[in-house]
Amino acid sequence: MSIENTLRSRSDNKCELCSSTENLIAYPLPHSPDETANCAVLLCSTCSDQIQGATEFELKHWRCLNDAMWSTVPAVQVLAYRLLHKCNAEAWAQDALDMLYMDDEIKAWADAGVADDREPTLDVNGVALAAGDSVTIIKDLDVKGANFTAKRGTPVRNIGLSENPLHIEGKVNGQRIVIIAAYTKKN
Known part of the structure; x- marks a missing residue:
């Protein structure tokens, strides 16, 4: 057959x-x-x-x-x-x-077979981030369209990577937002 x-x-x-x-x-x-x-x-x-x-x-x-x-x-x-x-x-x-x-x-x-042919997503210290990592926000960030500020020191757990290696996604104040990776530090 x-x-x-x-x-x-x-x-x-x-x-x-x-x-x-x-x-x-x-x-x-x-x-x-x-x-x-x-x-x-x-x-x-x-x-x-x-x-x-x-x-x-x-x-x-x-x-x-x-x-x-x-x-x-x-x-x-x-x-x-x-x-x-x-x-x-x-x-x-x-x-x-x-x-x-x-x-x-x-x-x-x-x-x-998991292709990792894209550029790595790096935190403020140049440490590579992976989906599921936990990070801390290092500066106050105004969240567009959500009427709140993500405060410095806010932990973000179980992050997701986006197609853009400069951005990550994570939940802050119960909302999933896009965060510039350079404004985070890996825990």
Whole structure:
């Protein structure tokens, strides 16, 4: 049986990420231990095109990862993990990553494909920040559109990174705001 036929049988002819039934293709995961169906996922053209960069990456579409990440298929877990990392500027994606559990071997496979080819986000001291870190605001910041000032010394826990390496996201006074990374210090 071919890889695609094996995947179609395993997934009941549905995209293993968003459950679409149209235009399905086999997608072999990069950085996989082998080239069998165990290291491939059946995807619809929408998911495949966005993953491969043929179309714009639409964060709204990837809410389907909240369900896909619970798959019992390791390849689906790995791809969901990698895509959640790509969406890590979104609070829902960070929450999903916090809940996701994988065996050590599968997590190592997933981490092998997490691309970190963008510039690092640095705090005031030049220390690299990562999603989930805690920082302290080092100067009073007027928050546009929120009618409050984020005071110096305010802790911000479980930060998110944005597409812009100069910015982070975090909750201050119960609101998720964008903060200039250079105005923070890693705890």
